[in-house]
Amino acid sequence: MKRRPRVLLVDDDEGVRAALGSLLRASEFEIVGEAADGDTALAEAARLAPDVVLLDVTMPRLDGLKALAVLREGLPYAAIIVLTSHEGPAYRDEALRLGAYAFVLKRQAPFDLIPAIQNALTTRAHPPDLANS
Numbered sequence: 240m241k242r243r244p245r246v247l248l249v250d251d252d253e254g255v256r257a258a259l260g261s262l263l264r265a266s267e268f269e270i271v272g273e274a275a276d277g278d279t280a281l282a283e284a285a286r287l288a289p290d291v292v293l294l295d296v297t298m299p300r301l302d303g304l305k306a307l308a309v310l311r312e313g314l315p316y317a318a319i320i321v322l323t324s325h326e327g328p329a330y331r332d333e334a335l336r337l338g339a340y341a342f343v344l345k346r347q348a349p350f351d352l353i354p355a356i357q358n359a360l361t362t363r364a365h366p367p368d369l370a371n372s
């Protein structure tokens with residue numbers, strides 16, 4: 240039986256995490272953890288080794304872009320998707336430069352998030368064999 244991709248949700252807004260969790264659980268994903276700041280995200284990612292990290296940009300203690308740089312080092316095969324309300328190209332360009340697989344605007348999440356995750360899981364350099372896990 241194929242294992243569902245494991246997702247870590249990282250956003251300082253509990254309501255956003257709940258909405259994202261509902262959206263993803265209704266699809267093919269398993270939510271394995273949540274974090275409300277970058278520091279907790281790093282600890283949870285190291286502990287859980289998720290297949291996907293959904294990462295907000297603006298968070299307390301350690302912002303999403305700084306956390307992204309550390310996550311990319313510690314989880315080289317994770318599909319990291321930056322999810323934000325910041326529409327400027329500077330955030331998008333920096334997130335992609337740091338190794339995000341996609342940059343999704345929160346207002347577009349109901350339409351763009353699941354395809355972005357599916358694409359990231361398909362195209363990442365060395366995906367784990369989920370069929371045999």
